[in-house]
Amino acid sequence: MELYIRRKRTDWKGETERSYRRDLDTFVDYAAQEEIETLSDLTRWNVGAYTDYLLDQDLARVTVAGRQKTAKTWLKYLESQGLVSLGLHLAIETLKLDEDEETSNQQLDPDDARMLLSFFRESAEWRGTRRHAVLELLWHVGCRSIGLRALDLGDYDPETGDLKFRNRPETDTRLKRGKSHERNVTLSDTPREVLDLYIARERSDIRDEHGRKPLFPTRQGRPVRGTVRGWMYQATQPCLAVECPHGKRRPNCEFVPRDSASKCPSTRPPHAIRRGSITWQRNLGFDAETVASRAGATPDVIRRYYDQPDYADELERRREDTQEIDITEHLHPTDLDEDSD
Missing domain, CATH: 1.10.150.130 (Tyrosine recombinase, N-terminal domain)
Incomplete structure (x- = not known):
């Protein structure tokens, strides 16, 4: 090569x-x-x-x-x-x-994520549903869909809001890089409250074929990755929260049904949510090492493949460090008088 x-x-x-x-x-x-x-x-x-x-x-x-x-x-x-x-x-x-x-832009824009999550949180009908809880978790952690489907009910601590990602290949939930991607992450208050609500109201007490209790089960047991993708295509339909940007009406739109949601130009799969989340976390000021530890990646991969800020976001990240620099106030050591203290 x-x-x-x-x-x-x-x-x-x-x-x-x-x-x-x-x-x-x-x-x-x-x-x-x-x-x-x-x-x-x-x-x-x-x-x-x-x-x-x-x-x-x-x-x-x-x-x-x-x-x-x-x-x-x-x-x-x-x-x-x-x-x-x-x-x-x-x-x-x-x-x-x-x-x-x-x-298509394969990233859920932070503004779109904010709009969607605000809708779910304020909706009496949708708050705490499975698709809401999954979207909250994917966005706030930035994990892969294979990491999400690997979570068991016991991997979540409702007292602390912590999640444990563990590699269990012997029971069909291998993390992408095996044990090297094992980690603990914590949820902030609102995503944690949403997850608690989902568990209390929506989650079915179903075991998978290995006797484990998936955090997000289906009627058949543990979801396959295609199922998680389907949930997120439905969760990111903009017409849930605002007027359709494509001039359609939700009651008779052909993209609303589950089997067709992926065809909507505005919906996004899990990997696009992951990319958007990573960019958002970096925009918040978290360094690549911190984001990588949460998302299950390396800092180099975060920088090369996932962090995709626009020019305005890039400027804001460095504004505080660069907006006050001045030639007379920032002297190079060689410019100082040797006798000065």
């Missing part, structure tokens, strides 16, 4: 090289997981399975397609050098994206 980047670097702008490195690092992670060590270990079977790995990472479909494309381009280069068998790149079938998926 380094050879490929070095030889192709002259054809790319800086941002493209960073993008290629990021995308190829994902393939490196996949190869490490599958114990693929050399080019001779690559087969159509394990190259094709890279798509399954990407789909399990809670990434936007447009991101999956982009990383598939980068891997295919790299594999074509290897084929041209006679390093792998011809046609190996064909094992990756790139996702077909519609126009909305190619152009």
